[in-house]
Amino acid sequence: MSTDETLKELGEAIVHGDKERSSRLVEKALGKVDPLAVIQRGMMPAMEKVGDRFSSGEIFLPEMLMATEAWNEAMRLLKPKLLEAGESVAKIGTVVIGTVQSDVHEIGKNIVVTLLNTAGFEVHDLGVDIPASKFIGKAEEVNADIIAASAIMTTTMTYQRDILDHLIASGLRDKYIVLVGGGVVNQKWADEIGADGYGETAVEGVRLAKELLTRKRGG
Amino acid sequence: MVSFCEILERATRGPIMSSRDFDMKVLIPKARELVEKYKIRYDPETPCPSDDDLADRIYQAALDLYADTGTYVIDTERVIQFSRREIEEAVYEAPREAYFGEGPDRCVFRGRKPDDSEIPHCHVGSGTDTTEGVALKMVEAYGRISKAKTVSIPSVTAFGHLKSAAGSPVETLAGISMMRIGREGLRRAGRPGMGIINHMSSCAQGISTIAASNPEFGARPSDGWLVAPQAELKIDYSSLNQVAYLSSWGANIGQEAGPIMGGYAGGPEGTAVVTTAYCFHGILVARATYHLTYPVHITHVASTTPEMLYVVSTSGQAVSRNVGVPYYALGYAAAGSATKQYFYEAAAYLLAIQSSGMGIEDVHPNKAVVTNGALPIDSEFTCSLGHGMAGITRKEANQIIKRLMESYFDGIKSPPMGRTLNECYDIRTMRPDEELRRTYDEAVRELGKLGIRFK
Numbered sequence: 272m273s274t275d276e277t278l279k280e281l282g283e284a285i286v287h288g289d290k291e292r293s294s295r296l297v298e299k300a301l302g303k304v305d306p307l308a309v310i311q312r313g314m315m316p317a318m319e320k321v322g323d324r325f326s327s328g329e330i331f332l333p334e335m336l337m338a339t340e341a342w343n344e345a346m347r348l349l350k351p352k353l354l355e356a357g358e359s360v361a362k363i364g365t366v367v368i369g370t371v372q373s374d375v376h377e378i379g380k381n382i383v384v385t386l387l388n389t390a391g392f393e394v395h396d397l398g399v400d401i402p403a404s405k406f407i408g409k410a411e412e413v414n415a416d417i418i419a420a421s422a423i424m425t426t427t428m429t430y431q432r433d434i435l436d437h438l439i440a441s442g443l444r445d446k447y448i449v450l451v452g453g454g455v456v457n458q459k460w461a462d463e464i465g466a467d468g469y470g471e472t473a474v475e476g477v478r479l480a481k482e483l484l485t486r487k488r489g490g
Numbered sequence: 491m492v493s494f495c496e497i498l499e500r501a502t503r504g505p506i507m508s509s510r511d512f513d514m515k516v517l518i519p520k521a522r523e524l525v526e527k528y529k530i531r532y533d534p535e536t537p538c539p540s541d542d543d544l545a546d547r548i549y550q551a552a553l554d555l556y557a558d559t560g561t562y563v564i565d566t567e568r569v570i571q572f573s574r575r576e577i578e579e580a581v582y583e584a585p586r587e588a589y590f591g592e593g594p595d596r597c598v599f600r601g602r603k604p605d606d607s608e609i610p611h612c613h614v615g616s617g618t619d620t621t622e623g624v625a626l627k628m629v630e631a632y633g634r635i636s637k638a639k640t641v642s643i644p645s646v647t648a649f650g651h652l653k654s655a656a657g658s659p660v661e662t663l664a665g666i667s668m669m670r671i672g673r674e675g676l677r678r679a680g681r682p683g684m685g686i687i688n689h690m691s692s693c694a695q696g697i698s699t700i701a702a703s704n705p706e707f708g709a710r711p712s713d714g715w716l717v718a719p720q721a722e723l724k725i726d727y728s729s730l731n732q733v734a735y736l737s738s739w740g741a742n743i744g745q746e747a748g749p750i751m752g753g754y755a756g757g758p759e760g761t762a763v764v765t766t767a768y769c770f771h772g773i774l775v776a777r778a779t780y781h782l783t784y785p786v787h788i789t790h791v792a793s794t795t796p797e798m799l800y801v802v803s804t805s806g807q808a809v810s811r812n813v814g815v816p817y818y819a820l821g822y823a824a825a826g827s828a829t830k831q832y833f834y835e836a837a838a839y840l841l842a843i844q845s846s847g848m849g850i851e852d853v854h855p856n857k858a859v860v861t862n863g864a865l866p867i868d869s870e871f872t873c874s875l876g877h878g879m880a881g882i883t884r885k886e887a888n889q890i891i892k893r894l895m896e897s898y899f900d901g902i903k904s905p906p907m908g909r910t911l912n913e914c915y916d917i918r919t920m921r922p923d924e925e926l927r928r929t930y931d932e933a934v935r936e937l938g939k940l941g942i943r944f945k
Contacts (some may be wrong), residue, residue, distance in 0.1 A: 299770070323882070326789075328752070328789070331752040331753070331756045331757050331762075331788070332750075332752060332753045332754060332756070332788065333518040333521075333522065333754060333756050334756075336513075336514065337518075340514070372656075372657075373655070373656035373657040373694065374656065374722070375564065375720060375726065376720065378721055378750055378754070378788070379788075380752045382788070388644075411803075424652050424656060424694050425619045425647045425654075426647055426655060426656040426661055426693075426694040427655065427656045427694065429647075429653050429654070429655040430655060447892055454786075454791060454859070455619075455858075455859055456859075457859050457860070472789050472790070473789075474789075
């Protein structure tokens, strides 16, 4: 099997969420190309395909999560090799994400996490029921570019405003791009609380993250 | 039936599992396996199927699923498990009717069957965010709709100038305030005994609903009190506390669930199975006397697309044919109020659930995200269609729905925003303006040409 064929098969294994097959193919590919090429030529196009299929409604969350698990398993094998080779995967930016305080809904947020990872962001997922100060503490710790907050209920969306208030109070407002999303959130609310952007869908959220980051960097 | 104390025991003694493992290792693979095993298929040409065998296969798949998954308890990270026999016993004993309200306004909500000739239970109102200044008028307007049997009071997320936040004291005050407003609104409408069956959509946390349920504020056990799970088939102690309190009070408990199509349950087939399985969770864990479902699409939320109609219709049929508990559904239209598209979307959804054996509730405009976006005329539409179309079969409904979808399907992605209550009603008299009346009349006339009758 040629290198291209091995990488193509690896991509297919990831798209189908086949952890064992993708691990085997990573081992096989490493005998032919460097770890960075395995990721860039084999795995990243596959995850892009997964993201596209999800956006178009061809596949659903279970298929996307299984693909992510296969990706994670492959990365577990590749990370030590990347370190040995002194290489790293270029990242677009760093995002701290979570569901706001008193809200334990996670599905939408998890989809955004997966799509952000796929798009090349370094993502720090804080989980659910996260107070404003924790978002900011983590963002400071990892030197994030973006803080993304999900809220699914009318009674929890107000905690998105809290994040903005905390940022202003600590003099950090201009340091971060703040994105909001969730079932009850809309553009009007995002404008009212002074968020930088609102994504109606996970795909739109990721597109916005890229666009705002490029703009902030003067692109 | 397994007792509630036994449920609580299992919540603290059941198998330990991480939430992620519950999703990834139990729910997802099992739902996928059962869709294949029972050959459950979705056909976009048939959003409202009239295939009894399909409905029964979905029911059997849901039974198998719940016997495998049980309900996950977020706080204890344990699973409340049931044997298939325990689930079947609970189904056998589940109440087939629920009584709401008091005095002359008292009503009974019974389980129906697909293609049933009985008029469906007509529930009106919505939990859409509403400003405090118009909430009382809204409830009064809902109460004046004589065909409406029960009412939802609006969600008010402010108390005076204070913005409500989940778990905060303001939420408790907002909840109490809405309970008072709800009862006063119905009193003004001349229907003081009418059952309020949305528990308190202003309250996200158990503590707030429990506070607002004090009879001093107008609450009654003959109202309906919804208890929500987390997607999918998970519950937390806040909700279990509600059940503990409400069942001790002798109140009507409603099992509500909003399964996510495209989420952990997978596509339309898996979501139909999970939606049906919530009924077992409701009977056993939530101790429900009535059930509400509102499946939502993971991306566009709206519930009027063919796959969403399939989910609600087939799961409704599965429950109504095999369980027969009081069961109703609410849908989310993409279009805003006071638009023709809203009435078309609402008609499609209402026909799907009514013919499938369910009770009906107003379809929420604008996916329920616009403040003051729900109108009393939406409720008039719901009740009028529900009465006019009594006896519609699934086959007839499917034909009409397909024609309705031709006119609104393209508009789902960029729906018209419509107008809010303040923009199209005289708030003093709560009468719609000329333009809205004209839009409504035109929509009713056009829908009539498709075979939809209004009474």
